[in-house]
Structures are given as C-alpha cells and as structure tokens.
Amino acid sequence: MRTGLIKHSQYTDFLRSVPSFQSLPEDVLSKLADVLEETHYSDGDYIIRQGATGDTFFIISEGQSTQHSNSHSESVFISFLSSLCREDVRTASVTAVGDVTCLVIDRESFKQLIGGLDDVNSKQYDSDEVKAKLQAEADFFSSVSLSDFNIICTLGMGGFSRVELVQLKNDPNRSFALKVLKKRHILDTSQQGHILSERRIMMEAHSPFIIRLYRTFRDPKYLYMLLEACLGGELWTLLRDRGSFDDGTTRFYTGCVIEALAFLHSRGIIYRDLKPENIILDHRGYAKLVDFGFAKKVGLGKKTWTFCGTPEYVAPEIILNKGHDSSADCWSLGILVFELLSGSPPFSGSDPMKTYNIILRGIDMIEFPKKITKSAANLVKRLCRDNPSERLGNQKNGVKDIQKHKWFEGFNWDGLRQGTIDSPYTPTVDGPLDNSNFDYFPEDTDDPPPDEESGWDLEF
Structure with a gap:
C-alpha cells in the first residue's frame, strides 16, 4: 500500500508540473496517474521518431534525451518533455542519452479520462423546496x-x-x-x-x-x-423465486442502482457491497440500496485499501490490494447485471479463495448463457474490464457512458428519476404493517450484557 501511494503521489506531482495539466481537477490527475506506464530506454534508443504519428504522450521522469530534426542541426538537451500529442506527425526525433525512464500515456486513454466526475445528481436535490x-x-x-x-x-x-x-x-x-x-x-x-x-x-x-x-x-x-420502511421485499427474494429476470426487468432495477451509485460517486463515496440482497423494493416496486456498512467517503480521485465486499462481487484490484476507488462499484454493477439476467453471478467457486482466482482470470474466460443478449453481454464486459481506467462509468463522462450504452437505448431515465414509469413488478403491500413480502424470522432471545465502558458511540 505504501509503495503504491508513493508511486501514485510521484506520478501526480509529475503531471501537475506539466503546464497544460495545471488546471485539471485533482480526481482527473489521479486517474491519469493510474494509467501512466513506465517505459525504460537505453542510450541511443529512439523515444520519438520524426515522421511517426503523434498518438502517445511522454514524460521523462529520469535521465535526459536529445532532440534532433532534419530542419535543425543543433541538438537540444531536455530533461522534461511536456507536449501533449495531437494527431499530427512528429516534427523531430528524440533519443535517449544514457538510461532514460519515461511515463507514457496513449492518446485514447488520455481522451477518455480528461473531464471531471459528472455531478449528475446533485442538482435535483439542492432546490429550496427540497x-x-x-x-x-x-x-x-x-x-x-x-x-x-x-x-x-x-x-x-x-x-x-x-x-x-x-x-x-x-x-x-x-x-x-x-x-x-x-x-x-x-x-x-x-x-x-x-x-x-x-x-x-x-x-x-x-x-x-x-x-x-x-x-x-x-x-x-x-x-x-x-x-x-420499504415493504416490497428484497430483490434477492424475487430473483430466487423467479430464477432470473428478462432484459426489461433487469434494465429497470439496474437503472435504479445506477442512479444510487451516481449520487454516491459524485460525492466521493464508494458503496462496495452491491448484490441483490442489498437492494430492497418499496411499495411501488422501485429499488433502493440498503446496508451501508462497507460504504466509505474517500473523496474524488482518492483510493482506499480496505479489503471488503462479497467474494463473488469483489473487483480484481481489491483482491490484488492495489487500492480501489468508485470504479470497484462499476465492476460490481457488471456482476449484478449478469446475475439478474442469468440467476447466478459469473464468478463463483466452492470457497472465497477459488472465487478470487476465477475473478483474476477475467470476464473473457466466462461463457455467457444464451439468454444474455449481445448488447447486455457487451455492457457486462465493458463494466468488468480488469483495468479500472477502462471501465464504463469510470471515464470522463462518468455514469452517462453507462446510461448511453446500447443496452439502455430508449430507456426513460427522466421517468425513472421522477418515479413516473411503471416498475416491472408491483409488490402487494396491504398497508403500513404488511410484512408478507419478507421471510419469517424468529424472535431474538440472546440478551447481550450492557456495555458501560464504550465511549465511542457518544455521537450516535
């Protein structure tokens, strides 16, 4: 964790020293730092070759380079190279002088990440009336x-x-x-x-x-x-009774979850425990997230290292202890879509360690059931990319990229937010005391001793 933090901090400092990047928000710099790759060059190696297409951006973090072009005979020593590449061709060659280490980002990753976390949901909750x-x-x-x-x-x-x-x-x-x-x-x-x-x-x-x-x-x-009180029951119970959901039903519940995650992520909060058991239905059949025991306010662009979550839903970077952020929720969202459509999650083993090993093999090793349509499978695979910076929902347009995916084509997002569209299943709720949508639980007979010593909960 310490090594990861130090390296990430160094990379962010490098990026901040590039004049073009100084106006970028902290969370965007942090994401760019995540996708920088270290490349090493020996004396005389070409870093950039004149005439090649400029689709990669280099920062020299260690060593020196020399620049030379056909139109300029003199060599210029530069210890820091900070020109963001456009689609034009290189006007000069740059070669390494001695051993050189560069931090490299390709144009496509750069384009995907420039742009802040979209504060999509804040506005509608900040009116005077609310x-x-x-x-x-x-x-x-x-x-x-x-x-x-x-x-x-x-x-x-x-x-x-x-x-x-x-x-x-x-x-x-x-x-x-x-x-x-x-x-x-x-x-x-x-x-x-x-x-x-x-x-x-x-x-x-x-x-x-x-x-x-x-x-x-x-x-x-x-x-x-x-x-x-949401008396429509758990989504998990409905899934258990039905076996799996069709595309329309899954789209509705996934839409509700996306709205909840967008609200949290725009405030720098990660949820970390997405699964059908933590989604509950109200009397209209609309879905809500419950149980925030694993949720954490990390701040925009920051990471955390706590290992937590349900094994089948845990993102690979959590297993590998690389540090994780809101993109771990994007991964879990992909797992949720798969489970709602098929009845079981894509990664599962006889014990947690086996499950983690299957997760690390990646989503491309999973055979998708026939009932999952092509566009739904595409959404799952784009949410479950091993590299967090490539995940849908974790790029410059944030959650909008998920909402604009082909699988959601024609979905009424405004109607969902305003509660005007019909839910695919309306639970029977006969008054404010009707618990018929929940399983039966016996009374708790375990009476714990009083806790006189603890002062930790004074603010509770």
Missing part, C-alpha cells in the same frame, strides 16, 4: 424517542443486526424499519468505524434510490437506526 422538506423532517424526528414506537415484527437479520418493523404509536399509519445493533458484538469485532461511517453517509444520502436514515438512538446494550 431543503425545506428535509429541515421539517429533521425537526420532526429530533423530537421522537424509542418509546414512541411499537415493534410489529422482524423484517430481516444480518451478521451484526436485526431489522424490526415499527409503528409510530400516535400515528398508526406511519411505519419505519428499526435496525438494532448489539454494541457488544460491534466492539468485539472492532466495527465501530464502519458503523459510524454508515451513519454519517446515510444521514446525507438524500436520493430516492437510497433508503433513508432519519435518526439514531442508543441505550446501554444497543444502537438503533430508524430507517424508511
């Missing part, structure tokens, strides 16, 4: 306490928590999901950081495609997260 609504909501929830709710039943269980359906006592038509986390379990597994990060990210995630967190509570034994 701000006023959020303020009124915050005022209301700041005045409620745990004793204002009745527990109806359990909607789900996870490794650290269970989710209860609760009803507001003085307004029986309002129900919520209450996520209950055992403090002792969190402390024993050192998950404090993840839990606080989850809270911080979710409190700011005001997207119709992300489940809302309204407020949090705590007592000596538990932490509580009061969430929006």
Whole structure:
C-alpha cells in the first residue's frame, strides 16, 4: 500500500508540473496517474521518431534525451518533455542519452479520462423546496424517542443486526424499519468505524434510490437506526423465486442502482457491497440500496485499501490490494447485471479463495448463457474490464457512458428519476404493517450484557 501511494503521489506531482495539466481537477490527475506506464530506454534508443504519428504522450521522469530534426542541426538537451500529442506527425526525433525512464500515456486513454466526475445528481436535490422538506423532517424526528414506537415484527437479520418493523404509536399509519445493533458484538469485532461511517453517509444520502436514515438512538446494550420502511421485499427474494429476470426487468432495477451509485460517486463515496440482497423494493416496486456498512467517503480521485465486499462481487484490484476507488462499484454493477439476467453471478467457486482466482482470470474466460443478449453481454464486459481506467462509468463522462450504452437505448431515465414509469413488478403491500413480502424470522432471545465502558458511540 505504501509503495503504491508513493508511486501514485510521484506520478501526480509529475503531471501537475506539466503546464497544460495545471488546471485539471485533482480526481482527473489521479486517474491519469493510474494509467501512466513506465517505459525504460537505453542510450541511443529512439523515444520519438520524426515522421511517426503523434498518438502517445511522454514524460521523462529520469535521465535526459536529445532532440534532433532534419530542419535543425543543433541538438537540444531536455530533461522534461511536456507536449501533449495531437494527431499530427512528429516534427523531430528524440533519443535517449544514457538510461532514460519515461511515463507514457496513449492518446485514447488520455481522451477518455480528461473531464471531471459528472455531478449528475446533485442538482435535483439542492432546490429550496427540497431543503425545506428535509429541515421539517429533521425537526420532526429530533423530537421522537424509542418509546414512541411499537415493534410489529422482524423484517430481516444480518451478521451484526436485526431489522424490526415499527409503528409510530400516535400515528398508526406511519411505519419505519428499526435496525438494532448489539454494541457488544460491534466492539468485539472492532466495527465501530464502519458503523459510524454508515451513519454519517446515510444521514446525507438524500436520493430516492437510497433508503433513508432519519435518526439514531442508543441505550446501554444497543444502537438503533430508524430507517424508511420499504415493504416490497428484497430483490434477492424475487430473483430466487423467479430464477432470473428478462432484459426489461433487469434494465429497470439496474437503472435504479445506477442512479444510487451516481449520487454516491459524485460525492466521493464508494458503496462496495452491491448484490441483490442489498437492494430492497418499496411499495411501488422501485429499488433502493440498503446496508451501508462497507460504504466509505474517500473523496474524488482518492483510493482506499480496505479489503471488503462479497467474494463473488469483489473487483480484481481489491483482491490484488492495489487500492480501489468508485470504479470497484462499476465492476460490481457488471456482476449484478449478469446475475439478474442469468440467476447466478459469473464468478463463483466452492470457497472465497477459488472465487478470487476465477475473478483474476477475467470476464473473457466466462461463457455467457444464451439468454444474455449481445448488447447486455457487451455492457457486462465493458463494466468488468480488469483495468479500472477502462471501465464504463469510470471515464470522463462518468455514469452517462453507462446510461448511453446500447443496452439502455430508449430507456426513460427522466421517468425513472421522477418515479413516473411503471416498475416491472408491483409488490402487494396491504398497508403500513404488511410484512408478507419478507421471510419469517424468529424472535431474538440472546440478551447481550450492557456495555458501560464504550465511549465511542457518544455521537450516535
């Protein structure tokens, strides 16, 4: 990790010293630094040959070169070469003097990456009307306490928590999901950081495609997260019952996920746990992302090195510990599309290590089922490129490149954002307390000891 960071930092500094690049935002410089390749030359080797097409950009990071052309007899020593190449031909030759190391980027990669992360979704959530609504909501929830709710039943269980359906006592038509986390379990597994990060990210995630967190509570034994109740059930349950989805159905759910990821990525947040189990349906059948335990605010153009995620969905750079960013979510999106269309993910082994080895062989080694159309297969392969800088969604137009892909041709993105298009499946939800779209879970009988020592959750 340290070696990777030092090299990346050096490359970014080199790029920043190029006059043409000084106005580029930090995240774009960071992406360019990722795709620079080191090339070594010996004394007398041609770096650039006069008359060749200029489609590669060189930065000399070590050593010196000499420039000579037919029209200029004198040689000019240059220790730094910083001309971005256009499609024209080279007007001079450049050869190495002694050993030379160059950082090289080809024109195509450069064109793909120049352009910032598109802030596609910010605008629609920043109007005065929306701000006023959020303020009124915050005022209301700041005045409620745990004793204002009745527990109806359990909607789900996870490794650290269970989710209860609760009803507001003085307004029986309002129900919520209450996520209950055992403090002792969190402390024993050192998950404090993840839990606080989850809270911080979710409190700011005001997207119709992300489940809302309204407020949090705590007592000596538990932490509580009061969430929006989505009673349409998990997407995973629907997929399990149907076996697989057709193109139209998959397109709709993938569209919802893309909108959620666009919102997060434009704020420098990576999600890192995309899978059908973490996608839930509301009463209309629209999909929302839940469970932000692995989400992390890394900032635009920054990387993180934590190994986390579900084995079948983990990107190769996470397995190889090269550092990862929002492009890891683009990879997972490709895996999700494949699983929704076929019923199972493309990479899976009998244990995580076998799965990781299959992932490292690459998507081109996978045989696609006949039911996956050509354009859907093309989308999956372009999302699951081994090199993160080549992935759709991680280039200059960001998420727009995914939305403009042939597989989404004719899809009504505006209608999806406004909630005016019909979902492919409308769950039966008979009132605010209907839990029939969820599996049955027994009551939790394990009563943990009170946790008196921990001060880490004071801000919860």
